[in-house]
Amino acid sequence: MSGATTKAVATLALRNAKDLLSSLMHTEEWDLCGEIHPEKTGDQTWMVSTPKENPLRLVHLPTGRMLVVPFARMETDFASVPKFLQRLGGKVFHFKPTDYKLSAFFHDQVFAAGGVIVVFARRRLFVKISMRQANAILFVCMECEGATWGDGIAYHSAVTLFGRRAWTKCRKENAQWPPLFEGGSA
Numbered sequence: 001m002s003g004a005t006t007k008a009v010a011t012l013a014l015r016n017a018k019d020l021l022s023s024l025m026h027t028e029e030w031d032l033c034g035e036i037h038p039e040k041t042g043d044q045t046w047m048v049s050t051p052k053e054n055p056l057r058l059v060h061l062p063t064g065r066m067l068v069v070p071f072a073r074m075e076t077d078f079a080s081v082p083k084f085l086q087r088l089g090g091k092v093f094h095f096k097p098t099d100y101k102l103s104a105f106f107h108d109q110v111f112a113a114g115g116v117i118v119v120f121a122r123r124r125l126f127v128k129i130s131m132r133q134a135n136a137i138l139f140v141c142m143e144c145e146g147a148t149w150g151d152g153i154a155y156h157s158a159v160t161l162f163g164r165r166a167w168t169k170c171r172k173e174n175a176q177w178p179p180l181f182e183g184g185s186a
């Protein structure tokens with residue numbers, strides 16, 4: 001990677017860090033809970049399910065509101081971290097596809113669906129979100145899962161820099177159907 005590219009990546013990472021730190025989303029107010037059951041389907045892919053009784057969800061502790069993954073079952077690569085980033089960041093950040101599985105699966109779900117199910121007072125509502133919001137959710141999930149601040153910023157920066165094509169592809173592919181979690185209320 002050239003010096004100019006490295007500087008641009010570092011500048012974007014710092015800008016993202018500033019945006020995240022100044023946001024109203026205080027990570028200590030959130031809890032990532034639920035179960036996932038991964039089954040390896042390929043070299044770097046898994047079919048992952050989350051049970052109806054204990055779905056993967058991000059709970060806002062002060063209000064009890066929950067963000068619930070939109071699908072009960074989905075194929076994922078957990079964290080599609082490009083090989084060059086794994087090599088580049090391997091010494092400093094934990095850029096491995098199997099790190100932070102819950103966070104990566106949650107992010108893959110909201111990325112694919114373009115939204116999240118919000119549950120509050122026994123009501124369920126699918127809410128569309130932006131790519132920026134999906135990436136902020138990844139950061140919060142990683143903090144809940146015990147990631148360091150640096151790892152959270154690194155992953156957030158990576159999906160911000162390299163995720164636009166995947167986001168656009170998902171919006172085109174999934175525009176014709178409403179994503180719904182299978183079954184009743186969470």
